[in-house]
Amino acid sequence: MGRLERHATITDVAALAGVSVGTASKALNGRGSLREETRRRVRDAARQLNFEANAGARNLHSGRTYTVGMITTDTIGRFSIPVLMGAEDALGAGEMSIFLCDGRGDPIREQYYVKTLLSRRVDGIIVTGRRTEARAPIGVGLPVPVVYAFISSADPDDCSVVPDEAGGARKAIDHLLAIGRGRIAHITGPDHHNSARVRAAATTERLAEEGLSLVAPPLFGGWSEAWGGQAAGILLGSGTEFDAVFCGSDQIARGVSDALRAAGRRIPEDVALVGFDNWDVMIEGAKPPLTSVDMNLQGLGRSAAERLLAAINGSPSPGRHALPCHLVVRESTTVPLRSPPASPPGPAGQ
Incomplete structure (x- = not known):
C-alpha cells in the first residue's frame, strides 16, 4: 500500500545481471566488445524484469555526441537528484551521458554553463531546480532542444514537464x-x-x-x-x-x-x-x-528525458505537461483495527 508501482529501468537490469549500467546498455544494444555470456546474462535479466529499452534512445540520428546537459538551481539536490536518476534511466539504454551543472540560481553562472555545454556539442539540455513557478527561458534560439523538468519555462512554446x-x-x-x-x-x-x-x-x-x-x-x-x-x-x-x-x-x-x-x-x-x-x-x-x-520525481525525469529524445529526433512537444501525483497511504491516516472483544467462557465442558 505504501509503495508506488514503476517500470523496470536499465539500472535495475544492470543490478540483477551484476554488471554496470554502461555494460548493460551495450549488451542490450549489441554494441561493444562483451563476452557472449555477459550479453546473455543481461538479456535474461531484462526479460525477467520485462524491461523495454527506450526506442527513442536507440534511434537517435547519427552524428550526435550522445551527451545531454542538465542545469539545476537545486543546490541540495532534494529535487534535482531524483529527476536526474529518472533521466538517466531513460537515456542510459541509448548510451547517453549527462553533464550536471549547478547554476545556483545565478543567471550569469547559468549562461556560462549553457555556453560550456554547447561548446561540448551536447544533443540537448534539461533544466531543473527547486522552485516550481515559471522561470525565464535558459536561452532563445539555442541550436539544441531544451526541456524544463519540475520547473517550467515562462515561454509557452518551450517544453515543460511538471507535477500536478x-x-x-x-x-x-x-x-x-x-x-x-x-x-x-x-x-x-x-x-x-x-x-x-x-x-x-x-x-x-x-x-x-x-x-x-x-x-x-x-x-x-x-x-x-x-x-x-x-x-x-x-x-x-x-x-x-x-x-x-x-x-x-x-x-x-x-x-x-x-x-x-x-x-x-x-x-x-x-x-x-x-x-x-x-x-x-x-x-x-x-x-x-x-x-x-x-x-514521482523519477518518473518526471524519465518523461522529460523521453521528450528531449523525441525533440532531438525531430518531434518536439511544446507546452506545459503536468504529470499526476500519487497518494501513498501510511499509518498517520489509518486507524488500526481493534480486536473484537473475547467471547465470555461457556458453561463447563463446552
Missing part, C-alpha cells in the same frame, strides 16, 4: 474525506511560494465542492519542522476543533506530528495527518509513518 500539484492536493483531501474527516486544517509554506499557493488553493476548492471549508484560513510559514510545530501550537491554542491536518510538505508535517503528540493528541485516532513530497527521511522518521503525496 493541485491534483495531488485534491487527492489528499479526497482521502481525508473518505476516512470520515471533515474538520480539516491546512499548514503550508510561505505565501510567496508558488507551490504553497497552488496547494492551498486546490485544498480550499476541493472542500468547497463538498460544501465544506477549512476550520481556519491556511497557515502560511516556512518549509520547516519548526514552522510545523509552531503552526500546530497556533491551532491548538486557538481552541479550533480539527480532526485532520493536511500539510504542504513532509517537513512541516513532521513538526506538526511532534507538536500534536506532545499535546496528547493521538495520530491518527484524534487527528489524521497528511504531508506532501513523500520524502523518505521525513516520512520514516515521523511517528507514526506519514501518509504523503508523491510527485
Whole structure:
C-alpha cells in the first residue's frame, strides 16, 4: 500500500545481471566488445524484469555526441537528484551521458554553463531546480532542444514537464474525506511560494465542492519542522476543533506530528495527518509513518528525458505537461483495527 508501482529501468537490469549500467546498455544494444555470456546474462535479466529499452534512445540520428546537459538551481539536490536518476534511466539504454551543472540560481553562472555545454556539442539540455513557478527561458534560439523538468519555462512554446500539484492536493483531501474527516486544517509554506499557493488553493476548492471549508484560513510559514510545530501550537491554542491536518510538505508535517503528540493528541485516532513530497527521511522518521503525496520525481525525469529524445529526433512537444501525483497511504491516516472483544467462557465442558 505504501509503495508506488514503476517500470523496470536499465539500472535495475544492470543490478540483477551484476554488471554496470554502461555494460548493460551495450549488451542490450549489441554494441561493444562483451563476452557472449555477459550479453546473455543481461538479456535474461531484462526479460525477467520485462524491461523495454527506450526506442527513442536507440534511434537517435547519427552524428550526435550522445551527451545531454542538465542545469539545476537545486543546490541540495532534494529535487534535482531524483529527476536526474529518472533521466538517466531513460537515456542510459541509448548510451547517453549527462553533464550536471549547478547554476545556483545565478543567471550569469547559468549562461556560462549553457555556453560550456554547447561548446561540448551536447544533443540537448534539461533544466531543473527547486522552485516550481515559471522561470525565464535558459536561452532563445539555442541550436539544441531544451526541456524544463519540475520547473517550467515562462515561454509557452518551450517544453515543460511538471507535477500536478493541485491534483495531488485534491487527492489528499479526497482521502481525508473518505476516512470520515471533515474538520480539516491546512499548514503550508510561505505565501510567496508558488507551490504553497497552488496547494492551498486546490485544498480550499476541493472542500468547497463538498460544501465544506477549512476550520481556519491556511497557515502560511516556512518549509520547516519548526514552522510545523509552531503552526500546530497556533491551532491548538486557538481552541479550533480539527480532526485532520493536511500539510504542504513532509517537513512541516513532521513538526506538526511532534507538536500534536506532545499535546496528547493521538495520530491518527484524534487527528489524521497528511504531508506532501513523500520524502523518505521525513516520512520514516515521523511517528507514526506519514501518509504523503508523491510527485514521482523519477518518473518526471524519465518523461522529460523521453521528450528531449523525441525533440532531438525531430518531434518536439511544446507546452506545459503536468504529470499526476500519487497518494501513498501510511499509518498517520489509518486507524488500526481493534480486536473484537473475547467471547465470555461457556458453561463447563463446552
